[in-house]
Amino acid sequence: MPRKVSEEKYWIAVVEKNKATDGSFVYAVKSTGIYCRPGCASRLPNRENVLFFDYPEAAAAAGFRPCKRCLPDTASPTNKHNTAVLHACQLLSREEQEPSLQELASASGFSPHYFQRLFKKEVGITPKQYAKAQRMKRLLHSLKKEATVTDAIYAAGFHSSSRAYAQSTEDLGMSPSTYRNGGKGLSIQQASAPCNLGWVLVGTTQKGICFIALGDEPGPLLIALTDRFPQAHISPAQAEFSINLKKIVAFIDGRTKDCGLPLDIQGTAFQQLVWNALTAIPSGTTLTYSELAERIGRPKSVRAVANACGANPVAVVIPCHRIIRRDGSLGGYRWDIKRKKVLLEREKTGEKK
DSSP states (O other): OOOOOOOHHHHHHHHHHOOOGBBTTTEEETTTTTEOTTTOOOOOOOOEEEEEEEHHHHHHTTTEEEETTOTTTTTOOHHHHHHHHHHHHHHHHSSSSSOOOOOOOOHHHSOOEEEHHHHHHSSSOOOOHHHHHHHHHHHHHHHHHSSHHHHHHHTTOOOOOOHHHHHHEEEEESSSHHHHHTTTTTTTEEEEEETTTTTEEEOOOOSSSEEEESSHHHHHHHHHHHHSTTTEEEEEOOOOGGGHHHHHHHHTTTSOOOOOBBBOOOOOOOOOOOOHHHHTTTTOOOOEEEHHHTTTTTTTTTHHHHHHHHHHSBBTOOOGGGOOOOTTTOOOTTTTTHHHHHHHHHHHHHHHO
C-alpha cells in the first residue's frame, strides 16, 4: 500500500531533490508508471500524480517500474561507495598479498581511476598508501611475537628483507632489528606534568631528552613511551629532574623561548636533516612540506619530509607544528590538530607583541 503518513514531508524532500533522504522512501508517478528516489534529477511531477512507498519492492508490487536514471531498486550511491571502500580496507588490512587497484576496483564495480579517487576522498590516502600503513602495522605486531626478524618480515606480507628495512627506516626512523631491540640496555627516566596543552610526558637518558609527548592524561603517554622503547628500562625520574621538567613545561606553555636542554634522539640521516631544519624555523613562522623539502635540498622528497615530521619524537622542542599544507590548512599533527592550532596562534600572537 502507498505510504499515507508524513506525505507532506516526503513531498518537500522530492521538491528539494534531497539526496540525504535517499533510501528512506521512494515515490511513484502514476502518469509515467515509474518510481524514483527523492533525490532523482528527473523533472518534478505534479503532486496529484505522486504516491509514496516505504520500499522499492512495495512500489514494484504496485506495478511501477524503477527509474533508469536514479536506479531506486539498487543500493544508494552513498551506501554503495561506503560499502566498496569498507570492503577494500578490510582486504588491504588482512591480505598478505596486497590486492591490485584493478582487483579492488573490479570487486566494487567501479573503474580503477574512479575507485582510486573515491577511496582517497573517503579515507584521505590512496589504496596503496593504506596498504603500506597496514603492512607496517602488521610488521610491528609480528616483530613482537615471531622468533626472528626475518620471520616477522615475511609474516607481515613483505616479499623481501630489503623492502621491509627500507619502509621501516622511512616510517619509524629505525630498522626492524632496532625496533625489535626496542632500546634494550637503555635506561630511561620519565616524568609527566600538566601544561596548558593538557599533559606532557618527558623521557630522558643520561645524554638528554629522548621523548616528549602531549595528551589528555599521562597514562596513554607512558604507553606511547614504552611502545617506542619496549626493551628499555623505564623508571620514574629522580627528584632532581623536576627542574628540567619545569623548564620543558614553561617552554611548552610559551613562557620561555628555549627549554635549554640537550636532546638524545635517534633517527635516520634523512630524519635528522629534517628535524634540524625544523628547529631553524623561527617562532611565528610556518613553512609548507614542499618548502621544507626545498630548504633541505630535497625538493622531490615531500612525502618523505612529511613522514619525518610525523616521526618527530619530541613535541614542540622540534617544532613540526610549524609545517602546514600548501593550501594553508593545518594538515596533521601527531599530538592532536587542536594543539597544533593553539601553538601556531600563540606563536603568531607572541611575535606581534
